[in-house]
Amino acid sequence: MINRLEVNETNKMIEQEMLDVRTITMGISLLDCCDSDLDTLNRNIYNKITSAAKDLVSTGRDIELEYGIPIVNKRISVTPVALVGGRACKSPEDFVTIAKTLDKAAKDMGVNFLGGYSALVSKGMTPVDENLIRSIPQALSSTERVCSSVNIGSTKTGINMDAVKLMGEIVKETAEATKDDSSLGCAKLVVFCNAPDDNPFMAGAFHGVTEGDVVINVGVSGPGVVKRALEKVRGENFEVLCETIKKTAFKVTRAGQLVAQEASGRLGVPFGIVDLSLAPTPSVGDSVAEILEEMGLESVGAPGTTAALALLNDQVKKGGVMASSFVGGLSGAFIPVSEDQGMIDAVNRGALTLEKLEAMTCVCSVGLDMIAIPGNTPASTISGIIADEAAIGMINQKTTAVRLIPVIGKDVGDTVEFGGLLGHAPVQPVNRFSCTEFINRGGRIPAPIHSFKN
Template identity: 75%
Template sequence: MVELNEVFETNTMIRDENLDVRTITMGIGLLDCCDSDVDILCDNIYKKITAVAKDLVKIGDEIGIDYGIPIINKRISVTPISLVGASSCRTRNDFVKIAETLERAACNVGVNFLGGYSALVQKGMSAADRLLIESIPYALANTEHICSSVSLASTKTGIDMDAVKLMGRVIKETAEATKDRDSIGCAKLVVFCNPADDNPFMAGAFHGVTETDTVINVGVSGPGVVKNAISKVKGQNFEVLCETVKKTAFKVTRVGQLVAKEASRRLNVPFGIVDLSLAPTPAIGDSIADIIQEMGVEYVGAPGTTAALAILNDQVKKGGVMASSYVGGLSGAFIPVSEDRSMAYAAEIGALSIDKLEAMTCVCSVGLDMIPIPGDTPAETISGIIADEMAIGMVNQKTTAVRLIPVIGKKAGETVEFGGLLGNSTIMPVNKYGCKDFIDRGGRIPAPIHSFKN
């Protein structure tokens, strides 16, 4: 039974503390669209997406109004396109044609983003995988709503260093292709270790091949709610702090469970998971960095930051799993620099560096996320940063990711403005020393010994 004070509490969370459902994401399987003719394939893709997702935005808006819960984004994820296009794509332009079809479908149904222009190459690349990866700069330059991801590593298979090297070049080419817009194409491109098949958050969402044909996944977020709860236990011990975060995460996740079940019912699509990640926005009071600072760290990046983030990530998971029948996706705390106003400020004043962010990724839910770097950063250096992050995910059996934005024509210390949820940030310096000989070795880094669990 819901008590009256709980209703008032939830209303306060929504009105004053930025509680929202960050996204309703519909996953759509496209394997049944495959055809040896790329034009027929594109036609099949367009027809299926526009038929299956035609009511997604309308029903998402209706649920938000009916329950008084802000639902910020409605999105679509699709089967990794390298698999869908393998039977018909013979050139990069064939894959770009699919990307443009996905863009038309996204515009038709009115979603914010469509993810799944993706390849899974953690153990090696097929011809189709390579073509899709090489087409990414053109696909992202010619579309607005399409997001791309590439899986380069896993705990079970190791790290595909040939793909890591290729992605360093592709990220630079994507930056060049969108340099007239501060290289924004790279904000829609992420590489992964151990990606989740049911992640509803962009840019890394794709519809896993083990999923049912169509599914509803919901991502809920409430950094402001957690920060406000922590402010009420200032100076108290860690047991009290942890219990406060856990209880708050439970309440936030219950909102997501409600919306997910209702969206599933109204759309007549199976409910998949609730991702209970704390995802920040550039809005004041909607920041992961503010939570860490409320715990007692002067600025995010100062000593104690990684421990504070570990507390946050763990307690969010512990509270959330009790609140939903199915918790999945990434579920924890995101630390995207440009999307978090206080995180970006910490980078601006020098409290937060890429090296410190790398340490933080050992205990958070994703990785090096939305980090603008100098436009003249060598492709091999980008590949080296990626390799380091993939190693953290592989060894620690967790999801890690890299979304770097080499802003062409700008240097460390300058500012960049992406707008909307993507925010703004000071461009962060990278280590000036190289790793070209290491990256040029090629091949695959083997899986760690603890991956053998059969």
């Protein structure tokens, strides 16, 4: 049981150490909305979302006021739209009408993002999948709150290299379509390997087909809490370091569990999972990079960074699992460059490169996240980076993702302002050597030998 004493214990973390519930995300199945008529389909989608989520935002605000726990975002995720629109959508333009319907529903419900404009193509693409993927640039440039993701690989199926090639092109097209807004559309587009069905964090959230009709998932974050705890054990050995992180993660997760249970009960919607992910913000004191530096690194990117991140990620998961029987989603430490002031500083001082970030993704929660690159980067290079990241996920049986932003008109040394929680980012160099012939081979990279566990 969770009681008010535990809530009171979090007051200091909330007031002084920037603990927050980053998001309450309502997952909504749209499978019962399917129809062969496009207008009927859009009407069904709008009605289902607005009916299920009508009290989401007000309930979140009530919980904030009652318990004093900040709930930064209220969000919605839906069934991957490629699975919903197949009967009615015969072209990319048809899918864009669904994106606009989702955007209107999100605005009317008062949520800041809606995820699930997605396709699952880890082994192959249907014509429907391809139509949705090709619609992404137009969909993201004509909406404000819709987020998109594409799963192009998994440990069980291998990597769909045709989809990898296409996604490199789509990222570039999305950058061009939103170039007047610092290519911000790419910040709402994630390319996954091993995408989870229950991730509450944007931009990669979608409501998996294994989920129920409606569910509440909560994402909780507190990098500042962990950093403050580590300041008290400065110079202690690794056993003390690990125990401190684990115990702190336990307390943070309990706060998320409370919010999840309260939201579930008040909305009459089943509780899904708590995702404890140390998701940083541009605010001072809310940085994963600063946690790693508190462990003893002069700067993130220094030798030892990957080991420190591995330790952090593992202990966060262990603490979360002790606190809740339903820890899921991604859970661990995020390393989005533009959203973490410590990461930005490390890039600016030359300590952190794209290659080092790739090495860190082997042990972090997700992957290459919110990284600005030159706008003239070839689509094939972006595809190569996606393939590398997918290979890490496939071989290591973990979720990996890429959210690159090729900012049109910007080059290495420039800085891009995204605003809000998305922060700002220095434009980082990418390897100038070509992988075009490799990407153009087409077909599929097969699943690794250790995937056969039946």
